[in-house]
Amino acid sequence: MMPFDFIDHYLNTASSLSGDAVARRDAVQAALKDGLPTSKHENWRYTNLKALKSNAFALTSVADQNEMVIEDGLKDVSARLVFINGHYSPEQSQFFDERAKASIRISDEYSSALAVPDKTDVITGMNAGLMQAGAVINVAENCVIDLPISIQHISEGADYGAQFIRHTITLSEGASASVIEAFTGNDKTYWTNAITNIKLCDGAQLDHVRLSEEGVNAVHTSKAFVLMDAKAKYHALTLSLGGETTRFESHVRIQGEGAVATIDGAALASLGTSHDALTHIDHTVPNAHSDQVFRTIASKRGRTSFQGKVTVAQNAQKTLADQSFRALLLDRTGEANAKPELEILADDVKCSHGATVGELDENALFYMQSRGIDPDTARQILVEAFTGDALARLSEGALKDMLVAKTQNWMRTHLTSEAI
C-alpha cells in the first residue's frame, strides 16, 4: 500500500510519457515507496512539502501560446530556450549564435543518469520517472560561447500542475559557457521539479545562474548535480525571489585536481514564503578549492535556510573549502536557519565556515538618515549591500545588471515602510 493516494496518480502519469514506460513507472515507484520527505529527514528539516500531497496534482500540459510574450530581460543571448508548462516551445525559442545552435538539442527521453548520485531522494527519483522535457547542451572542446544561454521556464497552467524538467550540460575540455535558468509562473498552485546534470571536463568553465521568480503559490525544487574534472571552474548563483516555497540544491563532486567551485546564493523571503538552499561539495581529490557565499533576507514571516555540507576525502590534501552564510531578519517574524556540516578526513586542509543571523545595523541606518537619506532608501541600500556579497563574483555585464535590478525591484515592493 502506498502511503498517499496521490502516488497512484503519479504512477499512472509516468507510463503515459515518452520513452521507456516501464522504467519510468519503476523510477517513480521506487522514489515514492516511503512517500514524500518530511521535516524528519535530515535534508528536509526546513522545507515543507505538504502542499504537494494534494491528490489533485497532475502533469502539466502544453499551453496555448498565442498571446504569450517571453521577456527574459536580456538583450544579448546566444540562445533563448523556452519551456512552457514543462514542454519545449520551438515557436518561442531562438538561436542567435551558431556555436550555441550546434551545441543544443531538446530531449524528452527517459533518463535516470546523474552526474553525482542522489539515489535516495524522492524528488530526484520522481524527476527521472516523470521528466517531460529538457535541453541537452554539449559544448565541444575549446569552444567558447560568450553570451549566456537563457533557459526560460514559464508556468501558465491551471491549478495543481506539476512540471518535471531535466537539463544536461556537458562542457568538453577547455570549453566555456554561461547558462541562466529562470523560472516564472502564474499565481496558481503548481510544482516545478527541475534537475540540471552538469559535467565539466578538464579546464572547462561554466557560469550557472538559477533564478526563481515563481508564482506566489508555487513550490519550486531544483537540483544541480555537477561533476568536475581537473582545473574545471564552476560558478553557480541561485537567486530566490519567488514561489511560496523555493528550494535550490547544488551537489558538486570534484574529481580533478585544481578545480574551483564557487557556489553562491541569495534569497529574499517575505509574506510567509520559504526559501531554502542545500549544498554538498564533495572534495575527492587533492588541491581543489570550493567557496560558498550565501546571503538571505527574511521579513514578514518569511523563512530562509542554508544547509551546507562539505566532505573532504582522506586523500584530498591541500583542499581549500570556505563557506559563509549570513542572514538578515528585518523584523521579529522573519526566520533563518543554518546548518553547516564539515566532514574532513584529510589532515592538511584549510576549511572554514561561518554562519550569522542578525538584524539591520541601527547605527548604519541612523548614519545614513543623518546624511539626508530617508529610512526606506537607507534600508534598501543596506539590504542591497548585504545581498550584494552573494552576487559579487558574477562577472560584470548585462546578466548581472538584470539580476541586481530584480533584487532592487523586490526590495522596492517588499521593504518600503508601507509594505512593512
Next chain:
Amino acid sequence: MLNITDLHVNVGDSQIINGLNLRIKAGETHAIMGPNGAGKSTLASTLAGRTTFDVTSGSVDFEGQNLLEMEAHERVAAGLFLGFQYPVEIPGVSNLNFMRTAMNSIRKQLGKSELSAGEFLKEVRTVAAKLDMDFDMLKRFVNVGFSGGEKKRNEMVQMAMLNPKLAILDETDSGLDIDALRIVSDGINAQRRDDTAILMITHYQRLLDYVKPDFVHVLSAGQIVKSGGPELARELEEKGYAAVA
C-alpha cells in the same frame, strides 16, 4: 538659528539631558566642553534626530521650525549636519554612492532636480582635494578600514558636500594627527559664514586655537553649567572641570 529651551532627554529610564538651554545665532561658533559621560553626544544625537533618545520635555527651534517634530533626514534637508564622534562603517556601500545618494535625497526633499554623475564627481573631487582626501578613499566602502583620523576627515568631506547651515561636530578633532587637525580646522573655518553656525564638541584647546569660538560652554550632568568666551576653555585646560564649573 538654534534655540534650545529647557531640554530633557532620557535614555531608557535614565535622564541624560536635564533642563538644557542654548541659543546659537547665525554667524556664531560655539564650543561645548565637559567631562566624559556629561551628555554631549546625547545632545548632539538628539538634535540630529536619533529616536533612541527620548525627549521628555523642552523645545528646540531651528530656523523657525520645531526641530523635534522633524525626522532625522528632514533635519538634514533643513540644514542641520552632525559630524559623528564615532563615524559608522557601512560595508558594501561605496563612499561615492553614499554621498551621491545623500545629496540627491536632500535635493529631492527640497524639490530640486538630481545632480548628474558628472556634476557630482566634479564637486566631490574639489572638496576631497581641499581636505587632502585621496580620491581612492572615496571609492572604498563607507569608513570600512579607515583609520580614526581618516574617518573624521571623511566626515568633513561630507559636511563640505552638504554645506549645512548648522554643523554640530562631535569630537571631530579627536584621533587627528597634527597635520590632519590643521586640514580639518581649515575645513571648519571654510564653513564659517555670516549665514552659518558651528557647534563644536571637544575636549581639547588645540582645536580652539585653530577654530576660534565666540562662545564656550561647559556641559556637566546634562546641563550647561557655565558659559563664557574663548578664555573659559583655557581656564578649563589649566584648572580642570571641578574647579571651574
